[in-house]
Amino acid sequence: MKKLISVIMCIVLLAGSFAISASAEEKLSYLVLGDSIAYASGVKNAQEACYGKIVADTNGYEYSNYAVPGHTTTNLINRLSDETVLEAVKNADIISISIGGNDFLMNNIVGLMFDSIVKNDYSKFDAIEESFYENFSRIIDIINENNADAVILMQTLYNPQSGYLRAPYQQGADRINSAIKRYAENNPGEIVIVDVATALGDAPENFAADNIHPSVKGNEIIADVVLEKLCELKLGNATDAVISVKGQDVEIPMIFAEMFNIYGVIFHYISVVYNFVMSIF
Template identity: 30%
Template sequence: MIRKIGLLSVLCFTMIAIGCSNGINTTLSNKPVSIMEKENPPEEFVPITLNVVGIGDSLTKGVGDNMDEGGYLGRVSELLKQNDTIKDINLTNYGVKGHKTTNLLKKLEEEEVASSLKEADLIFMTIGGNDIMNVVKQNILSLDFKPFREEQINYVRNFNEIVDTIRSYNPDVKIVYSGLYNPFKFLLPELTEIDNIVSEWNLSSSEILANDSNSLYVPVEDIFANATDNKLLDKEDEFHPNGIGYSLMADRIYEALTEEQDDLLEKSDE
């Protein structure tokens, strides 16, 4: 008797299940189907490729880098690649050993350079050290403040024109300028006046860039300021940074960039 009741229960349950199943199928067949399109992820989550351009003198060129890692520019590029929003770096380096501000102005007129600057997302620049060196060479026997102050007028004019030229090519690109350090700190330690000259020229550069809404001045003078810091210079010329010196510059530049990461680490809208 119990087995019959149990079997009857199973049959009833099965019939009910089949009935329900038929009902569900009928309902589903008459229900309109809606396919929702997925929204694209926010732009900040999509890895981008940055166009990075270096202009200026031997520091941007990477002269003295005994580790052969591209000077500060190569190292900053590698640091940028570690950011999750950056997929890759297209790096173009127009740094030239010995270039002064006058040389850079002519360089900016070249069609290839102008084209690269127009497409750039970040521009790194070093310039001015050879302008100071030129004054030293011409007045080595009677150095005083006067020739440096006279040349500073030319330097400020040229620096302004450099920034204006870049802006004429690319109004929105970020310009990152690394300031001057005293290249004669250990080579000619008796010329203590140059410390003051370098500081004055750096002040002029920083003031010019402060008037440009999308420029960044990065001071590096203090990195090479102490007597023990001669170990940060190339052994052959005691003028250019060595690999360690360039690494410290790159760290300083990258830190300055990340402080403004909301604007700097996202590619400009095309």
């Protein structure tokens, strides 16, 4: 009888040790949502070399990326009704979000540039900020309704522009970032802000040839700040990024690369004429 009990105890202990071992080896699930920044549209081999993949490879996470270039907060709300995406949300331990840039870039950008550069009127950005805040709140609500335990990392929006477009673009970025910070203050513990804007700064090499998206180097910088934040949260133990596949920067014709700057120059000269005419009348 004692031998039988001993055998049973050994089996129980072994089973327990296997369970502990299996539990210890379980990987955290890392999900990326958002727009072309999260997709890494500035990188040719985006799926292999985007910042999300770098973060996942560095910390050994299970990884999925459902970001869509061009998406606004409204699009992301709708995307969260997709069964596949929603299932990924339910299973995620960590969710990285980059969203907001298209909320003003896709919102009559020509009219915004005209008002801001020509008329020095930034009032339309106020409505964009409030719309973003409302939509972003809904996005977080949907995530929490389906997975209250997930850690949500929200990235700040950077400014890749120079010349005459820098000021209006900065207004857009500032409004989005202000709304993100306001949400965090009004809802403590709901999101963790990752300050991508400060990390990228205004160094040209951090941005792709399209003058909008992070370059390969920019993606590596974003990965670094995300990894640092995950270490702070005790959700990762590495800050030295693992680059499994080296990224390749996108290449586009010069005319398209300079399109935003050309718009800026055009609107600048329109503003000179406009202000001259207004001074007469």
